[in-house]
Amino acid sequence: MISAExxxxxxxxxxxxxxxxxxxxxxxxxxxDKVYDFSLGNPNFPAPAQVKDAILDVLNEEESTFVHGYMxxxxxxxxxxxxxxxxxxxxxxxxxxxxxxxxxxxxGGLNVILKTLLNPGDQVLVFAPxxxxxxxYVRNYGGELxxxxxxxxxxxxxxxxxxxxxxxxxxxxxxNTPNNPTGVIYSEQTLEKLGEILERKQAEFGTSIYVLxxxxxxELAYDGAQVPYVTKYYxxxxxxxxxxxxxxxxxxxxxxxxxxxxxDEYRLVFDAAAISNRVLGFVNAPSLMQRVVKRCVxxxxxxxxxxxxxxxxxxxxxxxxxxxxxxxxxxxxWMKTPVDDKAFVEAAKAYNILIVPxxxxxxxxxVRIAYCVAPQTITNSLDGFxxxxxxxxxxx
Amino acid sequence: MISAExxxxxxxxxxxxxxxxxxxxxxxxxxxDKVYDFSLGNPNFPAPAQVKDAILDVLNEEESTFVHGYMxxxxxxxxxxxxxxxxxxxxxxxxxxxxxxxxxxxxGGLNVILKTLLNPGDQVLVFAPxxxxxxxYVRNYGGELxxxxxxxxxxxxxxxxxxxxxxxxxxxxxxNTPNNPTGVIYSEQTLEKLGEILERKQAEFGTSIYVLxxxxxxELAYDGAQVPYVTKYYxxxxxxxxxxxxxxxxxxxxxxxxxxxxxDEYRLVFDAAAISNRVLGFVNAPSLMQRVVKRCVxxxxxxxxxxxxxxxxxxxxxxxxxxxxxxxxxxxxWMKTPVDDKAFVEAAKAYNILIVPxxxxxxxxxVRIAYCVAPQTITNSLDGFxxxxxxxxxxx
Numbered sequence: 001m002i003s004a005e006x007x008x009x010x011x012x013x014x015x016x017x018x019x020x021x022x023x024x025x026x027x028x029x030x031x032x033d034k035v036y037d038f039s040l041g042n043p044n045f046p047a048p049a050q051v052k053d054a055i056l057d058v059l060n061e062e063e064s065t066f067v068h069g070y071m072x073x074x075x076x077x078x079x080x081x082x083x084x085x086x087x088x089x090x091x092x093x094x095x096x097x098x099x100x101x102x103x104x105x106x107x108g109g110l111n112v113i114l115k116t117l118l119n120p121g122d123q124v125l126v127f128a129p130x131x132x133x134x135x136x137y138v139r140n141y142g143g144e145l146x147x148x149x150x151x152x153x154x155x156x157x158x159x160x161x162x163x164x165x166x167x168x169x170x171x172x173x174x175x176n177t178p179n180n181p182t183g184v185i186y187s188e189q190t191l192e193k194l195g196e197i198l199e200r201k202q203a204e205f206g207t208s209i210y211v212l213x214x215x216x217x218x219e220l221a222y223d224g225a226q227v228p229y230v231t232k233y234y235x236x237x238x239x240x241x242x243x244x245x246x247x248x249x250x251x252x253x254x255x256x257x258x259x260x261x262x263x264d265e266y267r268l269v270f271d272a273a274a275i276s277n278r279v280l281g282f283v284n285a286p287s288l289m290q291r292v293v294k295r296c297v298x299x300x301x302x303x304x305x306x307x308x309x310x311x312x313x314x315x316x317x318x319x320x321x322x323x324x325x326x327x328x329x330x331x332x333x334w335m336k337t338p339v340d341d342k343a344f345v346e347a348a349k350a351y352n353i354l355i356v357p358x359x360x361x362x363x364x365x366x367v368r369i370a371y372c373v374a375p376q377t378i379t380n381s382l383d384g385f386x387x388x389x390x391x392x393x394x395x396x
Numbered sequence: 397m398i399s400a401e402x403x404x405x406x407x408x409x410x411x412x413x414x415x416x417x418x419x420x421x422x423x424x425x426x427x428x429d430k431v432y433d434f435s436l437g438n439p440n441f442p443a444p445a446q447v448k449d450a451i452l453d454v455l456n457e458e459e460s461t462f463v464h465g466y467m468x469x470x471x472x473x474x475x476x477x478x479x480x481x482x483x484x485x486x487x488x489x490x491x492x493x494x495x496x497x498x499x500x501x502x503x504g505g506l507n508v509i510l511k512t513l514l515n516p517g518d519q520v521l522v523f524a525p526x527x528x529x530x531x532x533y534v535r536n537y538g539g540e541l542x543x544x545x546x547x548x549x550x551x552x553x554x555x556x557x558x559x560x561x562x563x564x565x566x567x568x569x570x571x572n573t574p575n576n577p578t579g580v581i582y583s584e585q586t587l588e589k590l591g592e593i594l595e596r597k598q599a600e601f602g603t604s605i606y607v608l609x610x611x612x613x614x615e616l617a618y619d620g621a622q623v624p625y626v627t628k629y630y631x632x633x634x635x636x637x638x639x640x641x642x643x644x645x646x647x648x649x650x651x652x653x654x655x656x657x658x659x660d661e662y663r664l665v666f667d668a669a670a671i672s673n674r675v676l677g678f679v680n681a682p683s684l685m686q687r688v689v690k691r692c693v694x695x696x697x698x699x700x701x702x703x704x705x706x707x708x709x710x711x712x713x714x715x716x717x718x719x720x721x722x723x724x725x726x727x728x729x730w731m732k733t734p735v736d737d738k739a740f741v742e743a744a745k746a747y748n749i750l751i752v753p754x755x756x757x758x759x760x761x762x763v764r765i766a767y768c769v770a771p772q773t774i775t776n777s778l779d780g781f782x783x784x785x786x787x788x789x790x791x792x
Contacts, residue, residue: 001604002513002661003537006668013671046460059451064442068645104500104649104678111677115536117398136675140511141399208397249464251683253500265398272402275409279532281507282500286682287647 009136019354026352036381038369039354041180041331043248045305045372051247054295058288067291073284074274075102075256079294083256086297091229099260101273102285105253106216106242108277110137113212113238113257114172115276116269118143122171127157129334129363131180131214143171150363155182155325155334156190163197168205173198178217178227178329181361181368185221185328188228195234202236208264211237216255217330219246219301222310225328236263243293245331245372246301254289306331309371309378316382317369321394333369334358338392341367347391351384405532415750422748432777434765435750437576437727439644441701441768447643450691454684463687469680470670471498471652475690479652482693487625495656497669498681501649502612502638504673506533509608509634509653510568511672512665514539518567523553525730525759527576527610539567546759551578551721551730552586559593564601569594574613574623577757577764578730579723581617584624591630598632604660607633612651613726615642615697618706621724632659639689641727641768642697650685702727705767705774712778713765717790729765730754734788737763743787747780 019039026035058067074080081097088095103109118124120142126134128150135145146165151158157175175194177186186194198209213230218241221227231237242255259270277284284290313333317324323336337344341357341364348355348367358366371378389395415435422431454463470476477493484491499505514520516538522530524546531541542561547554553571571590573582582590594605609626614637617623627633638651655666673680680686709729713720719732733740737753737760744751744763754762767774785791 002515002665002668003511004515006512006672007664009671009675010664010668013667040466042466044461047464051464052455052460055451055455059448064448065440065644067647068443068447069647070436070438071647107674107677107679109677115399116402119398119400133675137677140675248461251463251465251467251680251686253679253682268403268406269398271409272398272406275405276402278503279405279529279536280676281503281505281533282678283503283649284647286649286685288684289682290647 005139022349023354026349030352035352035354036377036384037354038371038373038377038381039356041245041370041372042250043245043372044374045248047248048299048302050296050299051249051292054292055288057295058291062291067288069287071284071287071290072274073278074270075100075285076290076294079290082294082297087258091232093229093231095258095260098270099258101257101259101270101277102290103240103255103257103277104282104285105244105255106214106240107133107137108253108282108285109240109242109255109257110134110174110212110214111140111280112273112276112282113240114138114141114143115280116273117171117210121169123167123169125162125165125170125173127162127175129155129181129358129361129366130174131176132360132362134174147362153325155179155184156187157194159190159193159197163201166197166201166209168207170207170209172210172212174212174214175230176214178221180217180330181332181356182325182334183327183330183332184325185225185227188233191228191230191233198234198236208236210263213237213239215239216242216245220303220306220331221329222303222307222327227329231258231260238263247293247296247299249289252286252289254285254293256285305375306372309373309375312375313369313371313378316378317385320382320386320389322385322389331370331372333371335367335369337365337367338394341365344388348384348388351387353381353384401535418745419750422745426748431748431750432773432780433750434767434769434773434777435752437766437768438646439641439768440770441644443644444695444698446692446695447645447688450688451684453691454687458687463684465683467680467683468670469674470666471496471681472686472690475686478690478693483654487628489625489627491654491656494666495654497653497655497666497673498686499636499651499653499673500678500681501640501651502610502636503529503533504649504678504681505636505638505651505653506530506570506608506610507536507676508669508672508678509636510534510537510539511676512669513567513606517565519563519565521558521561521566521569523558523571525551525577525754525757525762526570527572528756528758530570543758549721551575551580552583553590555586555589555593559597562593562597562605564603566603566605568606568608570608570610571626572610574617574725576613576726577728577752578721579726579728580721581621581623581724584629587624587626587629594630594632604632606659609633609635611635612638612641616699616702616727617725618699618703618723623725627654627656634659643689643692643695645685648682648685650681650689652681701771702768705769705771708771709765709767709774712774713781716778716782716785718781718785727766727768729767731763731765733761733763734790737761740784744780744784747783749777749780
């Protein structure tokens with residue numbers, strides 16, 4: 001009766017809800033501090049002080065009708081320009097404000113650009129493991145998702161399979177670096193090769209294939225690792241960004257798309273994306289937060305606490321005998337399971353540990369452990385992980 | 397190549413852009429204060445002082461990770477409860493927080509509920525004149541818009557035609573009261589009749605037909621007029637609200653849906669709507685603004701300035717000989733044109749007056765004049781309107 005698709009999603013969503021309810025149930029029995037919830041990518045660290053300062057400055061220095069009012073659907077021109085300037089300073093790019101479209105977070109940006117690009121039946125490729133929501137975004141616009149199998153053990157994209165899967169119906173490829181759930185950063189070599197393949201296939205098919213680079217974790221790179229800026233490696237690249245993780249503002253829904261002038265049909269794509277922003281009901285990115293990020297555009301993210309968590313968790317898990325991908329970025333540990341990943345997730349609940357099965361990222365045999373948590377959550381969980389390792393005969 | 401639908405919209409959008417560009421061109425020649433721009437529903441009055449106070453209090457009293465973090469996709473439970481309580485106090489309703497779903501403005505809310513309800517081919521009815529964007533929202537989800545012709549001269553909905561147009565494929569009816577563009581408030585009698593017709597037709601077809609009541613102008617009612625609360629007149633009613641107009645926050649994208657427990661399939665509709673909020677990329681309504689509206693939930697809107705504008709414009713235009721609907725609510729004057737409305741809009745530009753043709757609301761022969769402007773814009777424009785009246789032989 002109501003939307004068949006949404007009815008299906010409402011029913012299949014029960015797994016995630018069950019995890020929430022399990023967390024609440026465990027917390028009511030054992031206390032919240034005895035439940036080790038690694039299931040969500042919700043930053044546990046407060047926004048930097050500059051954010052609050054910026055909000056106060058905006059409210060004191062700018063006009064209410066301006067700060068809270070409508071602006072062009074693509075965003076305040078001065079905010080877009082400030083973002084372009086910052087990207088150019090940091091990555092040696094050559095953007096203008098006319099390449100930036102402010103969005104309701106990265107999820108809003110991806111929906112805007114998919115609505116703009118896809119005709120029903122168009123194919124969109126993703127690399128497993130991937131954030132499952134991409135599939136819903138693609139299907140919102142009648143697109144068909146095709147999943148490139150994972151590339152063990154590096155978890156760099158599997159470019160050989162990728163090349164075989166490209167067809168004349170391929171309209172876009174979604175990549176995500178630093179990666180959720182693996183923590184891998186795509187290397188320069190990977191991006192060069194990806195670009196070469198796509199240029200060749202575009203020429204062969206006579207089509208345009210857009211890379212959509214979803215980059216909410218760009219600022220979370222450890223050990224001085226550089227995250228290559230994807231537009232430099234492939235001309236038809238559109239970047240989606242969000243301040244959810246870098247400024248700990250996930251609830252504020254503030255991000256942007258970079259739509260470079262060099263892409264095919266730039267003018268039409270940009271104009272249509274601004275209209276997609278409007279007709280999907282976003283209308284524009286939240287106005288006060290646009291004014292705020294302009295003032296925080298060069299804020300650096302303190303990755304120290306995440307880095308400390310990363311090392312503590314990696315060391316703790318490997319000492320138990322677990323095999324993990326050592327994360328180069330983001331705040332997820334991608335761990336191999338000694339048994340079926342869903343069975344392992346169930347077994348972990350016995351120790352009040354909540355984690356997400358790899359099957360939820362189209363990559364069974366692994367689990368995702370989100371370490372954007374309080375440090376003591378990690379410390380206190382390790383005893384449970386040790387018992388899990390013993391249970392499955394991993395302990396060295 | 398890119399989305400055919402978005403390409404079409406990008407091209408047809410040029411009319412609105414042309415109006416913006418014309419405004420800028422005129423302003424560069426004559427000065428901004430000599431251009432009388434009545435084209436946009438962008439409140440010209442600042443947000444009330446309580447909004448700034450609330451932002452400061454939230455930042456000082458609540459935790460950063462809470463204020464800027466993720467919450468359930470349907471919104472913070474305490475915010476939803478505060479809104480339900482406020483509605484119950486004001487309208488004698490019986491909602492709980494579980495009936496409220498926080499949305500990215502009213503446009504976001506309408507998209508969320510249409511995504512939730514529609515299967516491809518479902519019919520959605522609107523009453524002319526109507527906000528043309530409704531058509532885009534409905535088509536986003538494969539729905540088909542059917543337009544009930546206008547009911548002159550009262551501009552209450554044409555219920556006779558409406559009844560004839562209902563079919564077993566009708567899934568929803570969008571109403572908008574106080575109305576954009578006419579300023580009319582739907583009477584109790586209208587809503588009672590509307591409810592009767594729908595109950596009868598639901599029984600006849602064995603279907604559920606949902607009324608989607610889009611109410612961003614609810615607080616803007618003049619002369620003490622009451623805006624009936626639609627859920628009381630028809631069981632299957634879902635209300636969309638936004639603080640864009642009532643608190644002058646259009647850029648902040650903050651609103652909600654009321655999904656009453658009494659509607660058919662309440663549990664499924666509410667859960668699916670929360671998921672629609674997520675998969676469309678909104679994820680949740682902006683978090684700081686949710687905290688803020690909780691503290692402003694009983695703020696009253698100062699309609700004095702709009703009311704003064706309404707009277708000045710109505711008196712000025714009728715003195716020239718124009719025929720207008722005297723607005724009961726919202727901030728639009730709906731004026732009959734002595735010639736084709738598009739020709740009249742063109743002629744008005746010669747006097748630096750920018751208005752929107754009735755054709756843009758599926759109701760030619762009228763124009764919409766948005767009076768959410770500075771009072772002097774009205775005063776200074778009247779000479780131009782007088783010359784237009786003379787040009788078309790209206791002057792008394």
